[in-house]
Amino acid sequence: MDELTCRSCIDRMEDLMHLFMCKKRRLPMQQILQSYQNHLISKLLEASNLADIDPSPFIAKLTSLSCWSFSSTNWSTFALIRGCLPKLFIDLFVDLSIPRTSAIKVIAAIHNNFVQKFRRRIWNPRSYEKSRWENAMNITYKLKTTPKPSNLPLSTYIPYSSLPPPTLHVSRDSGTDWLKNSMKYGLP
Numbered sequence: 001m002d003e004l005t006c007r008s009c010i011d012r013m014e015d016l017m018h019l020f021m022c023k024k025r026r027l028p029m030q031q032i033l034q035s036y037q038n039h040l041i042s043k044l045l046e047a048s049n050l051a052d053i054d055p056s057p058f059i060a061k062l063t064s065l066s067c068w069s070f071s072s073t074n075w076s077t078f079a080l081i082r083g084c085l086p087k088l089f090i091d092l093f094v095d096l097s098i099p100r101t102s103a104i105k106v107i108a109a110i111h112n113n114f115v116q117k118f119r120r121r122i123w124n125p126r127s128y129e130k131s132r133w134e135n136a137m138n139i140t141y142k143l144k145t146t147p148k149p150s151n152l153p154l155s156t157y158i159p160y161s162s163l164p165p166p167t168l169h170v171s172r173d174s175g176t177d178w179l180k181n182s183m184k185y186g187l188p
């Protein structure tokens, strides 16, 4: 396991894309995106109702955006998470006779809700798992560097830190001897 391995699936290296591509995050991520889309649709329905316009083509345009279906080769979902919203979001409302400034306010509120959900359901659990692992590593590190571990009898335990630094030549030879001997005579 590597420091960069994803703590959630212990399967892949963690980068920003993996943060929501991770198999442990896919379902919540899909739900968050779906709720983002639902919020927009309900506001589009309100606007089309006010303007007395058929909402179907507007909703079709919205749902066909590539940001709703994410994959490792589709960066538009990633862009959305980073705060790059499709311009179409605003255009749809403007085409339904909603003033641009009002449209921006509505979309900002919906996007803010999305960001909160992303933090709560994707980022926080990920950080929790990461810190849990780091705590575990700290404990191991402390054990390794404690000169007198109280749980081990001192006579059978030589702390690694008390040993002189090995020279490459000597350690390689003694290693070979040990390997040769154990192959000849069997392991002790």
Ligand SMILES: [Zn+2]
Residues within 6 Å of the ligand: 006, 007, 008, 009, 010, 011, 012, 018, 022, 023, 024
């Ligand atoms: Zn993962």
